[in-house]
């Protein structure tokens with residue numbers, strides 16, 4: 001039988017996520033490794049490393065090349081970090097399955113101090129994420145934040161060389177890379193809410209491809225899927241421009257969903273947060289309504305102030 005072709009980026013984290021997905025599929029269907037072929041593709045986001053992502057602009061920086069091959073049938077499925085996925089996908093493609101979510105928290109990796117609150121005045125923190133930059137400035141307006149791109153390994157090397165006093169990375173990614181030893185603090189998701197989708201691996205496929213849908217059904221984790229529907233609803237309602245710092249986290253207990261979301265100005269001086277809850281079945285609508293409400297509360301001047 002022809003192997004299923006699994007598309008992924010080539011970073012160590014992406015490869016770890018693709019292998020994890022393959023391992024789960026092998027176990028769920030009692031299939032040998034040869035039933036799957038991992039196809040590594042380079043994306044624009046991987047190739048352009050000298051500028052902040054928000055400047056390169058465009059949706060789907062990490063997905064375009066992969067989605068082209070999914071659409072035309074060269075791939076059967078693609079493994080992504082949900083956090084990196086735009087809210088609108090190309091026609092005919094969908095996020096068909098979500099693996100059980102890892103820890104959602106951001107990890108603080110400090111060189112001059114083990115905790116964010118203990119960093120000396122005027123310390124320098126490196127981060128590529130507008131959300132993390134804004135959240136750091138909100139908690140510590142005295143700290144300088146510099147843009148810090150590259151793969152996890154590159155950032156840790158820059159930290160080790162003393163280019164910055166600290167950096168932040170997703171706990172989930174460090175766990176998947178077996179690199180949690182560098183962490184000096186795990187940040188509380190209430191004061192430092194994660195990005196929508198953080199910690200969750202998603203699998204993209206053609207929505208009319210029944211063979212792949214059947215393959216993926218047993219590895220989908222319904223609670224993670226509901227959380228993601230809510231968080232992506234929030235992001236979508238805010239029209240997640242790459243320049244708006246947005247945080248959002250849905251948690252599921254039984255058939256109840258609780259959501260906490262926040263938008264901030266890049267300098268962290270102004271923020272609007274929202275809390276909502278409801279039945280899991282309404283996940284997407286709950287997120288979208290929270291997004292619409294926070295948008296109204298913030299007012300258009302909030303979004304205009306820095307574009």
Ligand SMILES: NCc1[nH]cc(CCC(=O)O)c1CC(=O)O
Pocket residue numbers: 081082083084168169170171172173197198199200201
């Ligand atoms: N854009 C980079 C990215 N996309 C997903 C993860 C981590 C893994 C995850 O959140 O699932 C990371 C690195 C990071 O934020 O530290």
